[in-house]
Amino acid sequence: MFSKIVDDEITLALVQPSFAKEYWAVVEQQREYLSQWLAWPQLADGEAFFLKFIKNSLHDYADGKSLTCAILYLGQVVGNISFNSINHGLKKVEIGYWLHQGYQGKGIVSRAVAALIHMAFNDLAMQKVQISAAEQNQPSRAVCERLGFTLEGIISRAENISGRVVDHAVYGLSRDHWLERQA
Template sequence: MKTPATLKLAIDGDLYLREAVVEDAPVLYELIDAGRPYLREWLPFIDYTHAVSDTEAFLKAVTAPGNASNQLFTILYQKQVAGIIDLKEIDFLNRKLEIGYWLGENYQGKGIMYRSCKTLIRYAFRILKMNRIQIKVGVGNSRSSNIPKRLGFTLEGIQRDGEYLNEHFHDLEVYSLLQHEWDDSENIQWV
């Protein structure tokens, strides 16, 4: 189930999510390239992103018609592209999915990813009718692991050698949140 490419989720006055489009490739690549050393520490795809065309190819694959297993959003903060948040491995039969995310270095420490995750969790439970949401975080990535912890996720365990990163395998913390555990007292704002 894909929603229209114009889907926007308002978070607050200076932050919203917009479903990603291929035209986002140049600005996303610029954000990746400018923060390459910072992003590379925890994101395997950085070493395979060498040109705008690599980002375009990724966006085309993820946003292709018929790709119901992913829904990718561009994070816009003060009208600037700040990063990406993704509903991935969407399984409508078993009503579960995973959230993945990254944020440009200059946008860290502003609560952007926490608020973005909170909004997408609400969207996944209310609109997509999911029952389970999972977030995987590299062991040692404390800034990223604080997000699911603050959102009430449960640490289920460690996925050993779960990701190939910087020429070696790296363990991942696996967090999950079930629909009945979620405090759903806020409303989504559609723009």
């Protein structure tokens, strides 16, 4: 199974059925918080929900369409990060993530996103990384800005989150801009 050690605290591990119980425990505890910005937590009703999610994610990974990983912090599942889509024709990936509220403020998401950016540009030869976040989701937007993404625009009425329609801030990072920042 794919696994990427980010640093001495964080590992990204390709989702596997054994994570279903841990995902369920996080979401059961964090449902209200996660539901502020994500549509699916209200639908999660047990380990079977996550087993289906993991099975579909592994199928899409095998087809080269996406890469979905658990974020492990000191060996414990605390969230998820993924290439929600891998578009080989456009040489573009879209990253999505969520994190247990109790683990925020430790740089976990920033370090995990930076690892996926590196993978996108170096291993997959992509030309663009994109992240969409609800316009009012300041913590997610701050991750994008901290890592050098450019706000490309606001998409109005982009997502229905439990009956609340939100706009999305769309951020992009080109390979050339990323290489300039690395120099």
